[in-house]
Amino acid sequence: xxxxxxxxxxxxxxxxxxxxxxxxxxxxxxxxxxxxxxxxxxxxxxxxxxxxxxxxxxxxxxxxxxxxxxxxxxxxxxxxxxxxxxxxxxxxxxxxxxxxxxxxxxxxxxxxxxxxxxxxxxxxxxxxxxxxxxxxxxxxxx
Numbered sequence: 001x002x003x004x005x006x007x008x009x010x011x012x013x014x015x016x017x018x019x020x021x022x023x024x025x026x027x028x029x030x031x032x033x034x035x036x037x038x039x040x041x042x043x044x045x046x047x048x049x050x051x052x053x054x055x056x057x058x059x060x061x062x063x064x065x066x067x068x069x070x071x072x073x074x075x076x077x078x079x080x081x082x083x084x085x086x087x088x089x090x091x092x093x094x095x096x097x098x099x100x101x102x103x104x105x106x107x108x109x110x111x112x113x114x115x116x117x118x119x120x121x122x123x124x125x126x127x128x129x130x131x132x133x134x135x136x137x138x139x140x141x142x
Contacts, residue, residue, distance in 0.1 A: 025094070027071030032095040033130040036123075041131025044124050051116075054135045063114065069093050069136045085111030095129050102128065 053060075056067030064077035072093050075086035089109060091097055101108045102125045104118040119125045 025092070027092055027094045029095055030133065032099055032126050033133040036126035036128070036130030038127070038130040038134045040124075041127035041129070042135075044119065044128040045131055045135075047116075047119070048128075054132075066132065067136055069098075069132060070095070083111060083113040085109050086113075095133070098129055098132070099125050 048063075051061050051063035052066050054066050056065060058065065060077065060080045064080040064082070070093055074089050074091050074093060074097075075082040086109065102119045105112060105114045105116055119128060
C-alpha cells in the first residue's frame with residue numbers, strides 16, 4: 001500500500017497515526033535531495049513561490065512559510081490557517097513525505113486546501129527537494 005493510499009484510508013476511517021509516529025520518520029534522510037540539482041530546483045520553485053516563501057518568520061502567503069521544513073510536523077506553522085486534514089494529520093515533513101505530497105497533494109492527503117496539481121516529473125521533484133533542503137536549512141539563520 002502506498003503512503004497516499006494509507007493516508008487516504010486513515011482519513012476515510014477517521015483515524016490518525018499515533019502522536020509520535022510519522023509516515024516516513026527520518027527527516028535527516030537525504031536520499032532524494034542527493035540525487036537532485038538544487039540550481040534546477042530553484043527554477044522548479046518558481047511554481048511555488050507565489051504561495052510559499054522560504055523563511056521561518058514573516059507573514060505567510062497563500063501557503064505556509066517553508067523555513068525549517070524538514071522534520072517539522074505537518075500543519076504546525078505558527079500563524080497559518082491549515083485545513084482540517086493537515087491539522088489532524090500526524091506526520092512530519094521528510095524528503096519521502098514531501099516527494100509523495102509533491103507528486104499529487106490532494107491524493108497524498110485528501111481534504112487539504114492546496115490548490116496545486118503537483119509536480120509530475122520525478123527529476124523535477126528531486127531537484128525541488130534538493131533546493132528546498134538547501135534553502136530551508138539556510139533559512140534557519142533568518
